[in-house]
Amino acid sequence: xxxxxxxxxxxxxxxxxxxxxxxxxxxxxxxxxxxxxxxxxxxxxxxxxxxxxxxxxxxxxxxxxxxxxxxxxxxxxxxxxxxxxxxxxxxxxxxxxxxxxxxxxxxxxxxxxxxxxxxxxxxxxxxxxxxxxxxxxxxxxxxxxxxxxxxxxxxxxxxxxxxxxxxxxxxxxxxxxxxxxxxxxxxxxxxxxxxxxxxxxxxxxxxxxxxxxxxxxxxxxxxxxxxxxxxxxxxxxxxxxxxxxxxxxxxxxxxxxxxxxxxxxxxxxxxxxxxxxxxxxxxxxxxxxxxxxxxxxxxxxxxxxxxxxxxxxxxxxxxxxxxxxxxxxxxxxxxxxxxxxxxxxxxxxxxxxxxxxxxxxxxxxxxxxxxxxxxxxxxxxxxxx
Amino acid sequence: xxxxxxxxxxxxxxxxxxxxxxxxxxxxxxxxxxxxxxxxxxxxxxxxxxxxxxxxxxxxxxxxxxxxxxxxxxxxxxxxxxxxxxxxxxxxxxxxxxxxxxxxxxxxxxxxxxxxxxxxxxxxxxxxxxxxxxxxxxxxxxxxxxxxxxxxxxxxxxxxxxxxxxxxxxxxxxxxxxxxxxxxxxxxxxxxxxxxxxxxxxxxxxxxxxxxxxxxxxxxxxxxxxxxxxxxxxxxxxxxxxxxxxxxxxxxxxxxxxxxxxxxxxxxxxxxxxxxxxxxxxxxxxxxxxxxxxxxxxxxxxxxxxxxxxxxxxxxxxxxxxxxxxxxxxxxxxxxxxxxxxxxxxxxxxxxxxxxxxxxxxxxxxxxxxxxxxxxxxxxx
Numbered sequence: 155x156x157x158x159x160x161x162x163x164x165x166x167x168x169x170x171x172x173x174x175x176x177x178x179x180x181x182x183x184x185x186x187x188x189x190x191x192x193x194x195x196x197x198x199x200x201x202x203x204x205x206x207x208x209x210x211x212x213x214x215x216x217x218x219x220x221x222x223x224x225x226x227x228x229x230x231x232x233x234x235x236x237x238x239x240x241x242x243x244x245x246x247x248x249x250x251x252x253x254x255x256x257x258x259x260x261x262x263x264x265x266x267x268x269x270x271x272x273x274x275x276x277x278x279x280x281x282x283x284x285x286x287x288x289x290x291x292x293x294x295x296x297x298x299x300x301x302x303x304x305x306x307x308x309x310x311x312x313x314x315x316x317x318x319x320x321x322x323x324x325x326x327x328x329x330x331x332x333x334x335x336x337x338x339x340x341x342x343x344x345x346x347x348x349x350x351x352x353x354x355x356x357x358x359x360x361x362x363x364x365x366x367x368x369x370x371x372x373x374x375x376x377x378x379x380x381x382x383x384x385x386x387x388x389x390x391x392x393x394x395x396x397x398x399x400x401x402x403x404x405x406x407x408x409x410x411x412x413x414x415x416x417x418x419x420x421x422x423x424x425x426x427x428x429x430x431x432x433x434x435x436x437x438x439x440x441x442x443x444x445x446x447x448x449x450x451x452x453x454x455x456x457x458x459x460x461x462x463x464x465x466x467x468x469x470x471x472x473x474x475x476x477x478x479x480x481x482x483x484x485x486x487x488x489x490x491x492x493x494x495x496x497x498x499x500x501x502x503x504x505x506x507x508x509x510x511x512x513x514x515x516x517x518x519x520x521x522x523x524x525x526x527x528x529x530x531x532x533x534x535x536x537x538x539x
Numbered sequence: 540x541x542x543x544x545x546x547x548x549x550x551x552x553x554x555x556x557x558x559x560x561x562x563x564x565x566x567x568x569x570x571x572x573x574x575x576x577x578x579x580x581x582x583x584x585x586x587x588x589x590x591x592x593x594x595x596x597x598x599x600x601x602x603x604x605x606x607x608x609x610x611x612x613x614x615x616x617x618x619x620x621x622x623x624x625x626x627x628x629x630x631x632x633x634x635x636x637x638x639x640x641x642x643x644x645x646x647x648x649x650x651x652x653x654x655x656x657x658x659x660x661x662x663x664x665x666x667x668x669x670x671x672x673x674x675x676x677x678x679x680x681x682x683x684x685x686x687x688x689x690x691x692x693x694x695x696x697x698x699x700x701x702x703x704x705x706x707x708x709x710x711x712x713x714x715x716x717x718x719x720x721x722x723x724x725x726x727x728x729x730x731x732x733x734x735x736x737x738x739x740x741x742x743x744x745x746x747x748x749x750x751x752x753x754x755x756x757x758x759x760x761x762x763x764x765x766x767x768x769x770x771x772x773x774x775x776x777x778x779x780x781x782x783x784x785x786x787x788x789x790x791x792x793x794x795x796x797x798x799x800x801x802x803x804x805x806x807x808x809x810x811x812x813x814x815x816x817x818x819x820x821x822x823x824x825x826x827x828x829x830x831x832x833x834x835x836x837x838x839x840x841x842x843x844x845x846x847x848x849x850x851x852x853x854x855x856x857x858x859x860x861x862x863x864x865x866x867x868x869x870x871x872x873x874x875x876x877x878x879x880x881x882x883x884x885x886x887x888x889x890x891x892x893x894x895x896x897x898x899x900x901x902x903x904x905x906x907x908x909x910x911x912x913x914x915x916x917x918x919x920x
Contacts, residue, residue: 214665216662216906218621218905218910219662219778220664220778220905221778228776229775230774231774232910235618238602244618252629254632255632280599393613393614393616394602394606395606395607397604
């Protein structure tokens, strides 16, 4: 990189299913003010802003322009990046490149969504090709159910394996005051909850959330002056390979495999299971917590269920996943990927409070969405070479 | 800071309605033209930035529709929502950050499938403004009034922008509306929103443009002579019209001054040889030129009358015909950028200007030019 880049502050709203007390700009502003306070910066210190959400959820066009009263973007460069569910991670990677280019020293990155104002499934359905895909794969859940079924058929996994992931994330959410859903559940409760799309039960899947997240990134020239122990961004990778749902290899997440191989190679990570200390995975449903960590190379194909049953990914385990409670506890879509990034940064910076994993040297955060797309970031305590 | 250059451009012809082509079909054509222009194959491209709008496309995750046709499969990719100049900006930072060497940037739009008044109405505040029936045309009509009132610019001077740009379009085979017009034709055309007549407004258009941006270390490796990015900046003004002086564009002044400073330009009137300026409406060309310091305050109309902005004038403006002659929203800024690149390479054909060393590209996001992006491109590094 021309300039190495670090995260020096983060801020989130207290996410809820419905925030009628604020409009969109005010919701954004809550997260922005918290991030500025976290970094001990003022709005005048910010050189540029990257913002993202999904337009059709709130029905607001030109969000970069509309948002300035909340984002602080008046008379500043502000740019909008949008890639669907991956948006939150996409804007973080955008901030990384804006700072890394040397054009800006301090960039404010914002992801937000007010899902209560949307017909979420109706809006998502329009993402897909109107002739070939739209009538077959309405919304997000049908594709996820197809993936889970394919994985179960290939590797003999069961809906109990999926439910175990849900039990983990919902337990972890108890430690995170920002999570929307904070209620422990048992395996039996997950399996007894209503079936939405076989094998996905209600408690296997994410809610709809109102929320915003802001992250401040700084160049190596100023980062350590702002924050003595910043979170350094080591590498990023993105794969949005498919436009048509029929092109995907159901039961495997190719984008995760290709992206993580590239990212770990760039960072010199050979054994991710041993070298990573914590993962914040954009995992909108429980079965993704099985399939995708295999594609990430944490364990081999079909090995995730046993790895997870053995408690390795619980708090206190070998490689805790989603200490925040993850996406199934909270999902303000445009913010969700950025929350993963912020939570990973907090883990590296030692600011994760009740959900802190001890001694984090490397953390992984991701975004998922679109047509089996994955964006990802590797965070580290040490400054990259 | 590392440097970057534009090493290839490709554009579809701008048309009223490409009924036989999907978004992907248009992207495929523009991308292949850009690759051919650069002497590259898709394997030489290491990352892609598409530019699109969910509103204009009527699709959530609108970038999904063009990803495969843009060759993004198995590559790093992102999507900017807004004018193509902003997409290109992000593409450039990805190259000069050292992450990637060659960034393909695309922008597409099919106005023929869009209802622009509803789409732009959705850019206004949902509580206070949408119910008034505001859209881009009515907003810009208010701005035109405010600008003409402050600067004493006459309706005839404003109409001359349309005459000039549609006239220039006759020399650009990609243009949608090449026309030989008189000032009277413009003033007698249907009144859309006072003071804007039909011929003061850009048309509904379909099109896709692609540019390839390369890090300096590989810029000379391919077929084309690189066109260097010397300066670039963007800036957003207040959102609510009541918070802005609509007859001014201080965010444009700010963006232009920063771009000039980055490019080492001290006297833009003398040092800039040509400009492609965002002319969705006639008055905007004059207003933006003044706000960028390319004409003194309240003089652009008079300078236009003198012929200074003609292809053979002191500062040719929108020699390609501009957006008045074809306006695929979102892609617009990339068309302007590609037009300047062609000028600086001496490839502009019929609309080639004589002196073309340093060129300015201008793009806009939001209502009445809330956010502006200004680029300075140069033949020389």
